[in-house]
Amino acid sequence: MDAVSRLWRGCAAVWSPARMWLSLVMGARFSTSLAHLGPPMTRDPGGRGVHWVFLGCPGVGKGTYASRLSQLLGVPHISTGDLVREELASSGPLAQQLAGIVNHGQLVSDEIIMSLLIKRLEHGATKAESGSILDGFPRTIRQAEILEGVTEIDLVINLKLREDALLAKCLGRRICSHCGGNYNVASVNIKGENGRPDFIMAPLLPPADCASKLVTRVDDTEEVVKERLQIYNEMSKPVEEFYRARGKLLEFDLPGGIPESWPKLLQALNLVDHDDKQSASA
Numbered sequence: 045m046d047a048v049s050r051l052w053r054g055c056a057a058v059w060s061p062a063r064m065w066l067s068l069v070m071g072a073r074f075s076t077s078l079a080h081l082g083p084p085m086t087r088d089p090g091g092r093g094v095h096w097v098f099l100g101c102p103g104v105g106k107g108t109y110a111s112r113l114s115q116l117l118g119v120p121h122i123s124t125g126d127l128v129r130e131e132l133a134s135s136g137p138l139a140q141q142l143a144g145i146v147n148h149g150q151l152v153s154d155e156i157i158m159s160l161l162i163k164r165l166e167h168g169a170t171k172a173e174s175g176s177i178l179d180g181f182p183r184t185i186r187q188a189e190i191l192e193g194v195t196e197i198d199l200v201i202n203l204k205l206r207e208d209a210l211l212a213k214c215l216g217r218r219i220c221s222h223c224g225g226n227y228n229v230a231s232v233n234i235k236g237e238n239g240r241p242d243f244i245m246a247p248l249l250p251p252a253d254c255a256s257k258l259v260t261r262v263d264d265t266e267e268v269v270k271e272r273l274q275i276y277n278e279m280s281k282p283v284e285e286f287y288r289a290r291g292k293l294l295e296f297d298l299p300g301g302i303p304e305s306w307p308k309l310l311q312a313l314n315l316v317d318h319d320d321k322q323s324a325s326a
């Protein structure tokens with residue numbers, strides 16, 4: 045057994061294999077709604093928390109939705125992109141190796157991603173965290189298989205956005221060169237066809253102080269965005285199929301921006317009551 049496998053075995057103890065609400069019904073097929081399942085939190089007697097994965101192409105907003113759900117459910121949002129950035133900014137053992145990989149524009153290997161993830165989970169275990177919402181992982185079948193040996197993922201949410209809107213949003217991204225704030229100047233308003241509602245995504249405009257200092261990332265050109273999308277689609281299909289075959293994939297077509305999508309996502313996840321309770325106690 046190599047070092048990585050040993051680490052993963054060790055990690056199994058960190059992630060308790062206790063049953064989770066969705067595992068009770070995993071035999072049942074579902075495609076767009078979990079409304080028949082009852083409130084997830086009441087099906088979590090062991091307090092294991094949800095073990096969810098977010099899939100979705102770059103720019104779809106999965107970090108935003110994963111982060112909102114993590115706050116709502118009180119489980120950590122673990123983004124492998126953040127883990128890589130944090131390690132790079134640290135003086136940790138992998139920082140130098142990572143810098144070399146990233147500076148050469150190479151993909152970070154499964155082994156490095158796994159060791160960062162394990163470190164993060166072990167750190168969480170010391171703080172008695174329960175559950176997790178993973179974002180950016182697994183990226184490959186191999187990662188998905190390893191993850192399966194470590195913990196039972198309850199649900200994989202595949203966020204999808206119509207391509208014209210996605211492209212507009214990716215091309216509309218702006219950063220404030222002064223404070224680093226992220227904005228989006230694209231205003232998407234696509235007329236609904238065949239009686240369907242219009243597709244609306246409002247821009248995220250900067251405050252006056254930032255407005256004159258906006259810059260576009262060099263890699264946010266139409267050509268690069270389309271290529272990024274194509275690569276993502278090719279890489280993600282096997283991972284989607286992996287979870288689809290296990291009855292764990294929830295396909296979710298974003299119906300617009302956050303105001304349009306968030307309530308629908310909660311509905312699909314059967315978390316509407318949960319959100320109401322949170323709002324009432326806030």
Ligand SMILES: [Zn+2]
Pocket residue numbers: 220221222223224225253254257
């Ligand atoms: Zn600014």
